[in-house]
Amino acid sequence: MNIIEISKIVLGFIILLGTALSLVTSIGLIRLPDVYTRSHAASKSATLGVLLILFAAFLLFGINTGHLNARLFLAIVFLFLTAPVAGHLLSRAAYHSNVPLWEKSVEDDLKKRVLEKKQTEQA
Amino acid sequence: MKANNIILQTITKVVVFIIITFSIYLFFAGHYYPGGGFIGGLMTASALVLLLLAYDMETVKRVIPADFKIVTAVGLLIAVITGVGPMLSGLPFLTHAHDYVELPLLGKSGLTTAMLFDLGVYLVVIGITMTIIQTIGESD
Numbered sequence: 001m002n003i004i005e006i007s008k009i010v011l012g013f014i015i016l017l018g019t020a021l022s023l024v025t026s027i028g029l030i031r032l033p034d035v036y037t038r039s040h041a042a043s044k045s046a047t048l049g050v051l052l053i054l055f056a057a058f059l060l061f062g063i064n065t066g067h068l069n070a071r072l073f074l075a076i077v078f079l080f081l082t083a084p085v086a087g088h089l090l091s092r093a094a095y096h097s098n099v100p101l102w103e104k105s106v107e108d109d110l111k112k113r114v115l116e117k118k119q120t121e122q123a
Numbered sequence: 124m125k126a127n128n129i130i131l132q133t134i135t136k137v138v139v140f141i142i143i144t145f146s147i148y149l150f151f152a153g154h155y156y157p158g159g160g161f162i163g164g165l166m167t168a169s170a171l172v173l174l175l176l177a178y179d180m181e182t183v184k185r186v187i188p189a190d191f192k193i194v195t196a197v198g199l200l201i202a203v204i205t206g207v208g209p210m211l212s213g214l215p216f217l218t219h220a221h222d223y224v225e226l227p228l229l230g231k232s233g234l235t236t237a238m239l240f241d242l243g244v245y246l247v248v249i250g251i252t253m254t255i256i257q258t259i260g261e262s263d
């Protein structure tokens with residue numbers, strides 16, 4: 001077995017891991033109870049899944065054809081930077097438009113902060 | 124309550140440079156790879172729209188003090204001039220010249236006047252997209 005055969009096996013495993021993470025994401029989107037837990041599932045595992053697939057594609061082109069594709073690398077950096085911020089903004093927009101937490105949630109620390117801030121602005 | 128946008132604004136400062144770099148790459152790669160003036164212009168405009176989302180309109184106008192209607196006009200002018208240029212030497216309208224030139228730093232590179240036409244397309248796309256978005260954003 002030469003390096004190309006070995007890399008195909010390893011990279012195939014990485015791609016399968018990425019698709020499995022994407023599947024976990026979609027199961028999480030269906031199964032989880034409220035917006036915040038769903039955004040937790042969507043932003044974390046989907047990001048890692050896509051990053052793994054892109055990384056495997058990057059290495060596959062690099063090893064098989066000797067062509068290091070900077071665009072794939074740039075896409076990895078870009079998604080790693082932006083996907084969590086998108087999740088943060090979605091959850092924050094949901095919180096500030098009074099989307100309720102799951103009824104079994106026990107603590108809401110942000111609520112205290114928001115109320116304090118409102119009182120200091122009124123005073 | 125004043126919104127605290129520090130995460131969005133910090134990430135925007137980093138990401139806008141990546142988007143603009145990629146759009147310029149798309150613009151220059153258009154002759155040999157997928158890309159070109161249209162998609163490059165749209166991506167540059169989308170970087171400016173991201174700035175508009177993270178900051179308010181006055182800040183963006185201060186950072187990029189360009190009247191985008193004039194950008195559109197300059198783009199059209201460049202495209203028309205590259206078309207009219209060959210007519211002066213007796214060739215048909217929009218005849219393009221292509222040649223390999225030794226450039227300092229870059230070495231041997233293929234230069235074509237089709238790139239100037241693409242630059243016109245690029246500027247027109249940026250200008251029109253930003254004009255549409257700024258006009259919609261300003262009307263209350």
